[in-house]
Amino acid sequence: MKTESVLEKVLAAGHLAVTSECGPPRGAVPEKIREKADILRGYVDAINVTDNQTAVVRMSSFAACLIIKQMGLEPILQMVTRDRNRLAMQSDIIGAYSHGINTMLCLSGDHPCFGDHPMAANVYDLDSIQFIQMVRKMRDEGKFQGGDDILNPPKMFIGAAANPFADPFELRVPRLAKKVKAGADFIQTQCVYNVEKFEKWMEGVRERGLHEKISILAGVTPMKSVGMARYMKNKVPGMDVPDELVKRISGVPKDKQAEEGIKICVETIEHLREVDGVRGFHIMAIEWEQKVPEIVERAGLYPRPKI
Amino acid sequence: MITAERKPLDEIIDYIKPFSRILLVGCNECVTVCAAGGRKEVGLLSSALQMAFMKEGKVLDVKELTLERQCDPEYVEELVPLIDQVDAVVSMACGCGVQEVAKRFKEKPVFPAVNTKFMGASERQGVWAERCQGCGDCVLGMTGGICPVARCSKRLLNGPCGGSSNGKCEINPEVDCAWQLIWDRLKSLGIEKTYEEIVPAKDWRTSRDGGPRKIIREDLA
Amino acid sequence: MDTFEPVIVAFCCHYCAYTAADMAGTMRYSYPPNVYIIRVPCSGKVDALHIMKAFQKGADGVYVAGCLEGDCHFKTGNIKAAHMVAYLKGLLDEIGIGAERLEMFTMSAGMGERFARIATDFTERIRKLGPNPAKAGSDKTDKVAVG
Numbered sequence: 001m002k003t004e005s006v007l008e009k010v011l012a013a014g015h016l017a018v019t020s021e022c023g024p025p026r027g028a029v030p031e032k033i034r035e036k037a038d039i040l041r042g043y044v045d046a047i048n049v050t051d052n053q054t055a056v057v058r059m060s061s062f063a064a065c066l067i068i069k070q071m072g073l074e075p076i077l078q079m080v081t082r083d084r085n086r087l088a089m090q091s092d093i094i095g096a097y098s099h100g101i102n103t104m105l106c107l108s109g110d111h112p113c114f115g116d117h118p119m120a121a122n123v124y125d126l127d128s129i130q131f132i133q134m135v136r137k138m139r140d141e142g143k144f145q146g147g148d149d150i151l152n153p154p155k156m157f158i159g160a161a162a163n164p165f166a167d168p169f170e171l172r173v174p175r176l177a178k179k180v181k182a183g184a185d186f187i188q189t190q191c192v193y194n195v196e197k198f199e200k201w202m203e204g205v206r207e208r209g210l211h212e213k214i215s216i217l218a219g220v221t222p223m224k225s226v227g228m229a230r231y232m233k234n235k236v237p238g239m240d241v242p243d244e245l246v247k248r249i250s251g252v253p254k255d256k257q258a259e260e261g262i263k264i265c266v267e268t269i270e271h272l273r274e275v276d277g278v279r280g281f282h283i284m285a286i287e288w289e290q291k292v293p294e295i296v297e298r299a300g301l302y303p304r305p306k307i
Numbered sequence: 308m309i310t311a312e313r314k315p316l317d318e319i320i321d322y323i324k325p326f327s328r329i330l331l332v333g334c335n336e337c338v339t340v341c342a343a344g345g346r347k348e349v350g351l352l353s354s355a356l357q358m359a360f361m362k363e364g365k366v367l368d369v370k371e372l373t374l375e376r377q378c379d380p381e382y383v384e385e386l387v388p389l390i391d392q393v394d395a396v397v398s399m400a401c402g403c404g405v406q407e408v409a410k411r412f413k414e415k416p417v418f419p420a421v422n423t424k425f426m427g428a429s430e431r432q433g434v435w436a437e438r439c440q441g442c443g444d445c446v447l448g449m450t451g452g453i454c455p456v457a458r459c460s461k462r463l464l465n466g467p468c469g470g471s472s473n474g475k476c477e478i479n480p481e482v483d484c485a486w487q488l489i490w491d492r493l494k495s496l497g498i499e500k501t502y503e504e505i506v507p508a509k510d511w512r513t514s515r516d517g518g519p520r521k522i523i524r525e526d527l528a
Numbered sequence: 529m530d531t532f533e534p535v536i537v538a539f540c541c542h543y544c545a546y547t548a549a550d551m552a553g554t555m556r557y558s559y560p561p562n563v564y565i566i567r568v569p570c571s572g573k574v575d576a577l578h579i580m581k582a583f584q585k586g587a588d589g590v591y592v593a594g595c596l597e598g599d600c601h602f603k604t605g606n607i608k609a610a611h612m613v614a615y616l617k618g619l620l621d622e623i624g625i626g627a628e629r630l631e632m633f634t635m636s637a638g639m640g641e642r643f644a645r646i647a648t649d650f651t652e653r654i655r656k657l658g659p660n661p662a663k664a665g666s667d668k669t670d671k672v673a674v675g
Contacts, residue, residue, distance in 0.1 A: 082461070086508065108468050111460050111478050122461065129465040130508040145508060163469030168490055171467065174503055178465055182505055190469060237470040237477035316622040347577065351619070354580035359623040361584075361662040 002139065005103040005157035006074045007046045008185065009307040010280075011215045016273060017280030018301050019076065019188065019217060020292050021048035022068070024059035030067050033059070036289045037068045043293045045304055046074040046103055048188070048282070052083060055115025062092055065101050076159065077101050080109025085125035086134065086145050093135065097154030105159035105188065106131040129182045132160055136183030158183060162216075163190035164201035165240035173204035180214050187214055188282040191221040193232075194240040195271060202277050211277030218272045219282045222291060223261035226250040262291060262298075269299040308337035308428075309401045310435045311344060311421040313352070319397065320359055322418040326394035327366060329356075331420070332386065332408060333373035334400035341435050343421050344399025346373040352399065352420060368393075377404025383411045390415060426457075443513025443520065449506060451492030456509075458485035464506040534588040534654040536563045538647065539574045543601045544637050545593030551640030559647035571595070571632075572605025576612050583625060586663050589654035591631040593646070599636065606634060625661055629654060 001008060010017045020040050025032040033049075040047055047068055051061040065075035077096050079089060093104070108128040112120045126134065134145045135158050142153035160179045164172050176187065192198045198218065205211050223229045226249045233241035245264065252260045265283075272278050281301070285292050296302045323329055331353050339345025353369040360367035370389050374382040377400035386408065390396075395416045398405040401423040409417040425437040440457040446464065447454055456462045460478045467486030470477025474487040493499045511517065540546040546567045552559060568574055571594025582590050592613055594606035610632045617627035631650060635642045658664075 108461050108463060111470075113460075113478050124461045124463070125511065126508050127461070127463040127465050128468075129505055133505065134508065161469065166467065166469045167471045167473055167484070168467075168487055171486075171490055171502070175465075175467075178503055178505055181503070237472055316619070347575075350577045351580055354577065354584050355619055355623050358580075358584050358625060358662040360665075362624055362665040364665045 002185070003102050003155040003157040005046075006307055007076070007103050008157045010045045010305060011186065013305065013307065015280075015305045016278075016301060017046075017186075017215070017217055018044045018283065018296055018304060019046045019048055019280070020044045020283045020285065020289070021050060022064065022289065023050050023053055023287070024061065024064040026056070026058050028059070030059075033064045033067045034071060037071055037073055039289045040292055041071075041073060042304065043296045043302060044283070045280075045307075046076050048076040048078055048105060048284075051078040051080045051107070051109065052115070053110070055082065055110045055112045055117070055120075057116060062096050062101075065096060066099050069100055074103065075101055077104040078107060079104060079131075080107045081124055081126045081128065081131050082109035082112065082122050085123050089126070089131070090134070090138065090144055093138065093154050093156065094150070097156065102155060103157040103159065104135065105161065106135060106184070107161055128160060129178050132158055132179060132182040132184050140183075157185050159186045159188060160184035161190070162187045163238050164192075164198050165190055165194060166238040169197075169201075172201055173208060173210070176205060176210055176214075177208060180210055184214060186279075187216045189216065189219045190238060191219045191232075191284060192268060192272065193245055194242050195268060197240060198272070199275060202275055206277050211279075215279040216277055217280040217282045218269075218275075218278050219284060220265050220268050220272075220295075221284045221286060222265040222288065222295065223249055223257075224288060225254070225257045225261070228261075262295060265295055266298045269295070269301070273299075308340050308426070308435075309403075310341045310424045310427045311338050311401050312424055313343055313348065313399075313421050314419065316355060316359065319352070319418070319420050320356065323356070323367070323395060323397060326416075328368040328370075328393045328395075330370045330372065330386065330389055330393040330396045331356075332377065332396060332398045332400065332404075333371075334377040334398075334404050335373055335375050336377075336400075338400055338404075338421065339373075340429075342433075344401075349373055349399055352397075374400075374404075377401075378407050380407060380411065383407050386412070441514070442509070442511070443517075444510065446506070446509075449501070449504075450489045451496060451498075453485055453488045453492055455485050455489065458483070458488070464509060532655065532659060534562050534651060534659070535586060536560075536589045536591070536647075536651055536654060537582045537587045538563050538565050539568050539571065539578065539590070539592045540565050541571045541594045541606070542567055542569050544595040544599070544639075545571075545633070545635055545643060547637035548593075548635050548639045548643035551638060552644040553640075555640045557641055557644035559644040560651040562651045563647045570600065570602050570605035571609035572600070572602060572607075574609055574612070576616055579613075579616055579630065580619075583620070583629070583660060583662065586660065588657070588660045588663070589629045589631075589650060591633055591646075591650055593633045593635060593643070596634045596636050626657065629657065629660065 022036045049061045049064045065077045068075040112122045139155050142150050229246045229249050232239050333344050333349035349371050357367050376382050397418050397420045399420045405419045426439040427435045427437045430436050442456050471484040476482040476484045571592050600606040613632040621627045633646050
């Protein structure tokens, strides 16, 4: 084992891992995080805590992770390179690790133009791949990015994101290879709606044996309504929602659309768990955390292994 | 070239409101090419400012001069015979030119008439686009001649991010994804294998992050 | 305001509008004497500065008359002129002179009637707008100076 991470242990034991996420509140309301995390208790192995997602200011991921940790749950510290330079990132990593946070997800982050502070300077001192390299160096070599030794280096289980649906498609496997080479331990993918394209990507992943070097958790997000499906299809960059899916949801009455969305999500998980190289699921129920237990149960991923 | 765009008239007028005699100085270099502050733009702005003053029942005396290069002290000297005849200077050069004039004439207020934008190239008549950030450590040799520092919205050295769609950047469908361009170029050069070499974290000291920069050529200095 | 006679400067392309003005005369279409015609070899040859100076020196309205689209003797002079006019309209708005005091028109050499109608309509437009505000302002200065 490289780390104390529960996620690492679950994966090492050969189980399908299940993670979900909590978006921190837009204010000093720690009870909101507790509420969201409580819903997930027992149904997931670890909980991602987003870092100013979509470039909108929220409670810091680190602080929200700490609250979750204090509840006896396992947080995954998400961190983006958009808002911090390498000094700030490394000090936050040491800080988080000092509080027992041992799993993180390294991202570049949405551009500030999407958020509530489009006038902010975007930092991008590092990109996500250099970020992964830095965290690995801290863990495996016990050295800061600048080269100095770290006292009690933070042992982080290192996650990264992959979007099999972005362009150019032919670069999506090579880019994953770069993240593997940089030292990522696990991947959480963009929400999978286009199962066919995802499988094609996985084929490329397997061809290069990358699935043996990194644990891939397929991302899924239940659709609440046909409106959401259309929004995801047309407005969210890098999202691939096939027409048939939109048609399927629009084909049921409005009050049944949420249920249809859950059904599609469960079917997707059931399908993808058979795909060679898929090691688990990352269920992103955006502001719909209360549905995660149901999805986990119906997809046959419950109970979670006791590690 | 360094590109620039004229400031809103209101802002320029606000600067010069207290004065009645100004020297409007253009530059024959970059700002002429990007039609922001050459002789022609000096003439137009001069006329516009005079009319704006006339409208208010005031008179503005404008002396116009376009220097060969406003960022060069040698040429800024040409302003000496005129400087005593004016209350203030308005410069249509990039920020470098404005500062040279301000440095030379310490007792005269100097105002910028353009916003200096970026180092870019002309895409077609009337269109300029950013190409270089002056990071001080050129990576173009690794990236097929397309700069990710200047042209990727997140300046990723190991792109593209997940927001690349149909060759365009997620921030704006008008913006090319730099990494799509890099990838296409690497392929046409037959060196796509180099893509998988990780570009290490950049040393930003050579860029603005290391503080104001200076070049000293001992052989010329 | 009753006595206000606008001064209109019309930059007319030699190949179309200028000939159309002649045609208007031959065909006995009358147009207001307020319009001062300046013959140019092509509407694309009209410089932005010419227009600004016209306003600065007291014109109440200015228009550029070029060939119909596709008919320019120099291929795209008229299109360039239209772009330049659109840009200057913005500038005139910015300084409070008003974009509506400047216009671009196109016509062919044979359109004597169109020339006369445009000259008449534009003069009426400017008459309604009143004097060029820059001129009005400088009149004020003169008075102050005198008084």
